[in-house]
Amino acid sequence: MDPIRVITQNCVGCKLCVKACPYEAITLTGPLVEGRTDRNTAVIDLGKCTLCGACVEACKRYNAIVITRRTFKGQDVATYSGVAIFAEHRRGRIASVVPEIIGAARELAKQRASTVSAILVGNGVHAFTDELLSYGVDEIWMIDNPAIGDFDEDVQADLVSEILLEKKPEVFLGGGTVVGRSLLPRVAARILTGLTADCTELSIDGETQLLKQTRPAFGGNIMATILTQNHRPQMATVRHKVMTPAEKVSDPKGKVIELKHIPVPRSKLEFLEFVEEKSATINLVEADVIVSGGRGIKDPKNFSLIEKLALATGGAVGASRAAVDAGWIPYSHQVGQTGKTVKPTVYIACGISGAIQHLAGMKASDMIIAINSDPNAPIFDVAHYGIVGDLFQVVPELIKRLEAGA
Amino acid sequence: MKVFVCIKQVPDTTNVRINPETNTLVREGVQSIINPFDVYALEEAVRLKEKHGGTVTVITMGPPQAESALRDAIALGADNAYLVSDRAFAGADTLATAYALSCAVRKLGGADIILMGRQAIDGDTGQVGPGVAENLGISHITDIRKIEEITDSRIVVERLLEEGYARIATRLPVVLTVVKEINNPRLPSLKGKLAAKKAEIALLKAADIEADVQRLGLNGSPTQVMKIFTPARPSGGKKFTGEPAVTVGALLSELTTAGISIRKSGK
Numbered sequence: 001m002d003p004i005r006v007i008t009q010n011c012v013g014c015k016l017c018v019k020a021c022p023y024e025a026i027t028l029t030g031p032l033v034e035g036r037t038d039r040n041t042a043v044i045d046l047g048k049c050t051l052c053g054a055c056v057e058a059c060k061r062y063n064a065i066v067i068t069r070r071t072f073k074g075q076d077v078a079t080y081s082g083v084a085i086f087a088e089h090r091r092g093r094i095a096s097v098v099p100e101i102i103g104a105a106r107e108l109a110k111q112r113a114s115t116v117s118a119i120l121v122g123n124g125v126h127a128f129t130d131e132l133l134s135y136g137v138d139e140i141w142m143i144d145n146p147a148i149g150d151f152d153e154d155v156q157a158d159l160v161s162e163i164l165l166e167k168k169p170e171v172f173l174g175g176g177t178v179v180g181r182s183l184l185p186r187v188a189a190r191i192l193t194g195l196t197a198d199c200t201e202l203s204i205d206g207e208t209q210l211l212k213q214t215r216p217a218f219g220g221n222i223m224a225t226i227l228t229q230n231h232r233p234q235m236a237t238v239r240h241k242v243m244t245p246a247e248k249v250s251d252p253k254g255k256v257i258e259l260k261h262i263p264v265p266r267s268k269l270e271f272l273e274f275v276e277e278k279s280a281t282i283n284l285v286e287a288d289v290i291v292s293g294g295r296g297i298k299d300p301k302n303f304s305l306i307e308k309l310a311l312a313t314g315g316a317v318g319a320s321r322a323a324v325d326a327g328w329i330p331y332s333h334q335v336g337q338t339g340k341t342v343k344p345t346v347y348i349a350c351g352i353s354g355a356i357q358h359l360a361g362m363k364a365s366d367m368i369i370a371i372n373s374d375p376n377a378p379i380f381d382v383a384h385y386g387i388v389g390d391l392f393q394v395v396p397e398l399i400k401r402l403e404a405g406a
Numbered sequence: 407m408k409v410f411v412c413i414k415q416v417p418d419t420t421n422v423r424i425n426p427e428t429n430t431l432v433r434e435g436v437q438s439i440i441n442p443f444d445v446y447a448l449e450e451a452v453r454l455k456e457k458h459g460g461t462v463t464v465i466t467m468g469p470p471q472a473e474s475a476l477r478d479a480i481a482l483g484a485d486n487a488y489l490v491s492d493r494a495f496a497g498a499d500t501l502a503t504a505y506a507l508s509c510a511v512r513k514l515g516g517a518d519i520i521l522m523g524r525q526a527i528d529g530d531t532g533q534v535g536p537g538v539a540e541n542l543g544i545s546h547i548t549d550i551r552k553i554e555e556i557t558d559s560r561i562v563v564e565r566l567l568e569e570g571y572a573r574i575a576t577r578l579p580v581v582l583t584v585v586k587e588i589n590n591p592r593l594p595s596l597k598g599k600l601a602a603k604k605a606e607i608a609l610l611k612a613a614d615i616e617a618d619v620q621r622l623g624l625n626g627s628p629t630q631v632m633k634i635f636t637p638a639r640p641s642g643g644k645k646f647t648g649e650p651a652v653t654v655g656a657l658l659s660e661l662t663t664a665g666i667s668i669r670k671s672g673k
Contacts, residue, residue, distance in 0.1 A: 003497060003624050020634070047469055051497030051624050054634040067497075072620040074628065090567075151572055154545055178567050182548040185533035189504055189540035194628030197500075197531035212632065218417075218528055224634050231628035268545045272562065272573035285568055289668055314670030331587045332566075337527060338442065338586060346668050367666060369657065375647070384643035385660060387653045397650040401658060402669045 003068055004051055006030065006042045010064035013039035017065060020058035022222065025049040074230030075193070077170075083109045084141070084169035084233065086160065087120040087132055088179055090150050091274065094128050096286060097175030099245035101238050102135045104202050105173055106246055108211065111204040117141055117169060121159045122148050126256070133252035135245075140256045141167055145264045151274075152267035153179060157186040162262045164191060164233060171211050172233040173202075180237045188235050194228030195235040200242045200364070210234065220337075220360035240285060241343035242364065277332065284335065289315030290344045292335055292362070293323055296351020296372065296391055300328040305395050306350060312402040318342065318362075320352045336361035350391045354379030371395065407460035407556075409451040410517040411484065412507055412538065413444040415468050415475035416528040440475045443523020445482070447584050449591035450553065451521050452483035458556060461485045463514065465610075467495055467506055473607050481594035481602035488514065494612040497624030500529075504537025506622055509615040511542065519561070520581045524549055532583065539581035546581035547574055551588050 013033040018026045025048035030041035042064070044055075051067060059065045083105040088095040098118075105116045115138040120128060125144045132140055141163050148155055160183065164172060172187075174180035176198040188195035201214035205227070211234040213226045228234040284290060291313060293306040303317070310317045318335040319328070335342055337357040347365035352358060354370070354377055362368070363382050370383035371391050380386045387394050418437045440448070451462045464479040466472050467490040476487035490510045498506065511517055520539075525532035532548065539546030551571060552564040559578040564571045566585050594602070612622055620626060644660065646653040661668060 022634070046493060046496070047471075049496060052634065053631040057633050057635075067624070069630065070625050071628065071630075072626055151574060153547075178549050178565075181532050182536055182546070185500065185504075185536035186540050186546065188533070189501060189537040192501070192628070194499065194501065195533060196629060197529075197533055216637070217530055220637065222634055223637050225632045226629050227632045228628050229630060268576055269547070270575040272575055274567075274570060274572045276570040283569055312670060313668045315668075331585075337530075346666065348668070367664075369668075375645070380645055383645075385657055386643065386645040387650075387657055388645060388647040389650055389653055393650040394654060397654045398657075401654055405669070 002046060004044055004046070004049055005066055005068075006044060007064050007066065008041050009034060010062050011041040012062055012064075013041055014062070016058040017042055017055035020054045022052065022054060022218075023048050023050055026055060071230055075232045077230065077232055080168045080170040080232040082114045082117060082169045083112070083171040083173070084117045084119055084164070084167065086172070086174035086180060086184070087118040087128065087140075088175050088177060089120075089122060089125065089128060090179070094131055095175055095177060097177055097180070097238070097240045098132075099135055100240070100243040101173050101175055102132075102137060103246035104238060104243040105171070106136055108171060108202060108204055112170075112209065114170075115139065117167065119160055119163050121156050121163075122150065129256050130252075133254040133256075134248045136247075136249045136252070137254045139254055141259055142256055143259050143262060143264065147264045147266075149267060149271055151271040152269055153183055154186075154269055155265055155267045157183050157190070158265055159262060161187050161190045163259060166259070166262075169233050172235045174235075174237050176237040176239040184235060184237055193231040193233060193235055195237070196226045196228075197237050198239045199236045200239050202236065202238070202243075211236070216360070220363065221356065239341065284316050284318055284333065284340050284342050287316035287342070288345045289313040289348070290318045290335070290342055290346075290362075290365075291315050291348045291350065292318030292320065292352060293329070293350050294320035294352030294358070295322040295326075297323055297328060298351075302392075303329055305392070309348065309350070309395055309399050312399050313346070313348070315344070315346075315348075320355070320358045349379050349383070350395055352379055353377045354382065407454060407458045407519065408515070408517045409454050409460060409462050410511055410514075410520045411444065411448045411451045411462065411464045411479070412520065412522040412534070413448065413464055413466045413475060413479060414441045414526045415439070415466060415472040416441045416526055438471070438474065440478055441523055441526045441528075443525060443527070443584065443586065445523075445591045446586050446588050447521035447523050448479055448482055448484065449589050450584055451519075453589065454519065454553070454556070455483075460518075463488070463517070465490055465507065465510055465514075467491070467498070467503060467510075476607050477602040477605060478594070480605045481598040482592065483598060486608075487605060488608050488610050490610045490615065492612040494619060494622045497627060498622065499627035499629045500531050500533035500537055501628060502622055502626035504534045505541055505626060506615065506617060507534065508538045508541035509617040510610055511538070513610070513615045516542075516579065518559070518578045520579070522581070522583050524583045524585050535581050535583040542579070542581075544579045544581060545576050546583070547576065548583045550582045550584045553582070553588075
């Protein structure tokens with residue numbers, strides 16, 4: 001039997017599935033709809049279908065499309081409980097995404113009436129336990145061992161896997177950071193469970209009690225909600241700066257559990273050095289204000305104007321792909337689908353038209369201000385405030401006002 | 407040196423537009439392309455071959471029409487190409503995809519270096535690279551911006567992180583995922599285009615890669631899509647037109663009303 005089928009007697013030929021299919025795999029070329037002479041039923045081209053389920057969702061009213069799954073045997077779901085998070089850290093600091101994941105985890109744990117645990121592995125990591133506990137973590141599962149280097153990601157993946165197998169949380173979350181998005185896939189492939197990348201929304205489904213993992217795809221043009229039904233833990237990485245950070249608790253009651261019996265393997269990775277990118281305006285992901293320049297900047301030396309505005313706002317400098325591809329500014333400044341995803345409090349787009357791939361990287365910003373000479377530029381569709389005008393006049397005026405204390 | 411590149415054929419999302427009435431993707435005229443990040447991986451593979459000798463093998467898992475992406479890869483300098491395609495692979499999530507690709511690599515005799523883009527621009531997950539490495543039992547390093555050197559099966563790379571980069575060394579074999587900073591891909595040469603036309607693209611079906619069928623496609627995928635929807639389209643906010651002194655003033659007073667300051671604090 002094919003994994004996806006059209007139940008012809010239920011199909012009314014409404015075309016909703018045809019529209020919903022992202023892969024153009026459905027046509028209305030089947031037998032006639034019952035009782036009609038002018039409408040045909042849907043047919044799915046199995047060569048094009050990826051079994052994404054969009055049509056099933058679209059056809060909810062008629063239930064004419066079904067997907068049959070016979071997923072390989074999962075874990076014994078009932079023996080898993082609690083929400084765990086990966087306490088990412090590097091060079092003596094807990095990653096700034098961690099309080100956000102704990103915030104999300106606490107919400108989920110509340111809905112499941114369970115607990116939040118943090119997995120903390122590394123060298124000297126007991127130094128982080130007070131901070132983690134202050135965010136309301138119930139337990140810290142810790143392996144503190146001088147043999148675990150900050151950059152020994154393979155060893156860390158190994159230890160995280162072992163801890164998950166032993167402690168059996170039903171949900172495991174990590175940051176949508178470079179390390180999170182490298183370590184968690186390795187862990188998921190090791191312990192054979194599902195992992196959803198870069199989620200922007202997490203909740204517990206009221207009916208099934210499963211973790212609903214919602215994430216953007218196609219550069220943010222489509223949102224998908226994903227479930228991991230038969231495998232545990234249900235794993236997800238969480239996009240930075242989307243979830244509300246956990247509030248600190250006044251008297252932390254959580255405890256630290258050391259897992260000394262888990263052996264620390266040798267790393268195959270050899271860390272040589274870390275080179276910090278010194279530029280004060282570079283850490284886009286953390287910035288509260290970002291001032292970005294695009295094609296409208298016209299010349300590399302005009303980027304100094306963007307830098308000046310960034311300085312006046314205390315913000316970071318971003319750029320569209322057009323500006324980076326033109327060689328006006330390094331790639332590390334690029335915001336968008338093939339660059340960085342940012343979510344500052346204020347995003348100021350100067351001379352950026354607002355191509356879809358740029359919007360994908362910044363449209364979650366709390367407030368977007370656009371400055372563009374073209375009143376029809378798509379950037380104005382997502383901007384909360386827009387100024388139609390020549391950026392070479394508007395930006396200096398804005399700098400002047402800000403410096404004057406506006 | 408045996409270098410493999412795993413590529414994915416994706417819709418060219420830079421051309422994707424939203425139909426404002428139906429709020430759905432406009433698909434007409436949207437081309438299929440090699441995932442742009444994979445083009446950087448392929449270019450890096452070809453450069454490694456030019457420097458160290460060896461072969462560049464490209465594989466993709468996908469529907470039959472993904473063959474055209476493999477031909478494009480040959481035009482860009484790959485020596486061999488394999489299409490991993492079978493009904494049994496349909497509906498694969500990243501776990502099942504990584505499993506199938508690793509079976510194919512193993513079947514083809516293994517690799518010294520497996521390169522791929524940091525993520526595909528349709529799914530945006532970036533999970534297949536680490537998954538392939540885990541299945542093959544070899545190391546992986548993501549977000550590589552530079553391969554510094556390879557000597558006696560020791561490789562030194564620069565890995566891009568949020569606040570800088572790390573220099574890391576490891577032993578081959580290894581899976582590396584690359585960021586676009588790594589190189590400037592060349593355009594297809596005339597010789598490459600001719601080779602692409604003539605190339606034989608070998609087909610690998612599920613039985614050919616000696617995979618456990620339970621771990622393939624939909625059956626091998628723990629994650630399942632519950633719902634797909636288009637995000638609510640923002641309606642646009644206030645727009646000011648006129649002299650800069652007026653528009654900037656209007657903007658700043660709106661921000662003040664909204665309780666937002668964009669002036670650098672402590673000044």
